[in-house]
Amino acid sequence: MSERSTSSGDAPGLTYADAGVDIDAGNRLVDAIRGPVEATRRPEVIGTLGGFGGLFELPVDRYRRPVLVSGTDGVGTKLRLAIDHDRYDGIGIDLVAMCVNDVLVTGAEPLFFLDYYATAHLDPAVATPVIQSIAEGCRQAGAALVGGETAEMPGMYREGDFDLAGFSVGVVEYDKRIDGSACGVGDVVLGLAASGPHANGYSLVRRILDHAGIDPAAETLGEASLLDALMAPTRIYVQAIHALLGACDVHAMAHITGGGLAENFARVLPDGIGAQLDQQAWRRPPVFDWLAAAGQVADGEMARTFNNGIGFCVVVPADQAGKAIETLTAAGETVYTLGALYARDEEHPAVVFSS
Structure with a gap:
C-alpha cells in the first residue's frame, strides 16, 4: 500500500516526512554544494553531479x-x-586527508573521492559546510569529488549527530609503485610536520578533556584556543610528495596515523631493515604537551596513540637527502631529519628511538 494512501475519506496518509526523512532538504543540499563540488572537477570526469554513479576515464595515455x-577511512x-x-x-578535510594520504604512500596520484554522510535528520546548515570542506580537501589533493x-536515518542516530566516511582511488605506474623494497642501509628518514593530532586519538583526547573538566574553547594555547589546535584539519601531503617524486628517488613512505610513528613506519620497512630515529630531531607541538600533562599520559602511551607532530615520513638515499629537504620545503612543508636505516635481526624492533 502506498504511503500516501488514505484509510478513510479525505484523511491524509503518512508521508516520508512524517517518518523523519525530508527529501526536499536533500535536494536543497545538492544545490548548495554543486559549486564547490564542480570546482574539484578533473578533465577525466564524465557527466555531472547527481547521477547514479560517478564516471571517471582512467588516464591510460599517461600510464x-x-x-x-x-x-x-572515516574521521x-x-x-x-x-x-x-x-x-x-x-572536518571534511580530515576525511579526505585520511584516505588520500594512505593512497599516497604507494606513490599514487589520487584521482577521485566519494563520501558518505549519515544522520538522523538532514540539516543543510550543518551538512553544507561539511561537504564544502570535503570539496576543499579534494581540491588540495587534486582529486575529483x-x-x-547522504543518508537520513531517523532512529539510527541521536538528534544532531552524523557520521562521515570516505573512499579514494588513485593510480600509479606499476614499475614506479613504492612498497619499501628499495630501502637500504644508510637511507635517510625524513619527517613532515603534522598540523596537530590530525584525526587520531580523539577518544583519549575527549577522555582527557572530561577528566580535566576543561572546555577547550575557553582554554588558551599560545595565541589560539585549545579547541583550535585540536580541530586543525589533517594536513594533506599530496602536492608536496608528488613534487618530491619528480625530484628524487623515494624508497618508502608512511602516513603516521593510529599507532604513532613506530607502528606505522614499521609497516613499510622490509625484513632485515630497521630505522633508528632521534626523538630530539623535532619538538613535540604544544597541543601534545598539554594533552600529556592534563591527562598524565605516559610518553610511551602518547607515542603509540598520537603522531606527536610527525604526520608523514619518507625514506630517501643519503646522497639525495639535501635535495629532498629542499624540494619539500619549497612545497610548503616543515621537514625534519629523523634518522637512518640500519641492518637489523629479528630480535630487534623495526623502529628504535635514541634521545
Whole structure:
C-alpha cells in the first residue's frame, strides 16, 4: 500500500516526512554544494553531479601499466568534538586527508573521492559546510569529488549527530609503485610536520578533556584556543610528495596515523631493515604537551596513540637527502631529519628511538 494512501475519506496518509526523512532538504543540499563540488572537477570526469554513479576515464595515455590504489577511512571520534562545538568547516578535510594520504604512500596520484554522510535528520546548515570542506580537501589533493551518499536515518542516530566516511582511488605506474623494497642501509628518514593530532586519538583526547573538566574553547594555547589546535584539519601531503617524486628517488613512505610513528613506519620497512630515529630531531607541538600533562599520559602511551607532530615520513638515499629537504620545503612543508636505516635481526624492533 502506498504511503500516501488514505484509510478513510479525505484523511491524509503518512508521508516520508512524517517518518523523519525530508527529501526536499536533500535536494536543497545538492544545490548548495554543486559549486564547490564542480570546482574539484578533473578533465577525466564524465557527466555531472547527481547521477547514479560517478564516471571517471582512467588516464591510460599517461600510464603504460596503471595500478589502481584504493583507500577508505572515516574521521573517528574527532567528529564528536566537531558536533559538540559546531566546528564543521574543516572536518571534511580530515576525511579526505585520511584516505588520500594512505593512497599516497604507494606513490599514487589520487584521482577521485566519494563520501558518505549519515544522520538522523538532514540539516543543510550543518551538512553544507561539511561537504564544502570535503570539496576543499579534494581540491588540495587534486582529486575529483565525483559523488557521495547522504543518508537520513531517523532512529539510527541521536538528534544532531552524523557520521562521515570516505573512499579514494588513485593510480600509479606499476614499475614506479613504492612498497619499501628499495630501502637500504644508510637511507635517510625524513619527517613532515603534522598540523596537530590530525584525526587520531580523539577518544583519549575527549577522555582527557572530561577528566580535566576543561572546555577547550575557553582554554588558551599560545595565541589560539585549545579547541583550535585540536580541530586543525589533517594536513594533506599530496602536492608536496608528488613534487618530491619528480625530484628524487623515494624508497618508502608512511602516513603516521593510529599507532604513532613506530607502528606505522614499521609497516613499510622490509625484513632485515630497521630505522633508528632521534626523538630530539623535532619538538613535540604544544597541543601534545598539554594533552600529556592534563591527562598524565605516559610518553610511551602518547607515542603509540598520537603522531606527536610527525604526520608523514619518507625514506630517501643519503646522497639525495639535501635535495629532498629542499624540494619539500619549497612545497610548503616543515621537514625534519629523523634518522637512518640500519641492518637489523629479528630480535630487534623495526623502529628504535635514541634521545
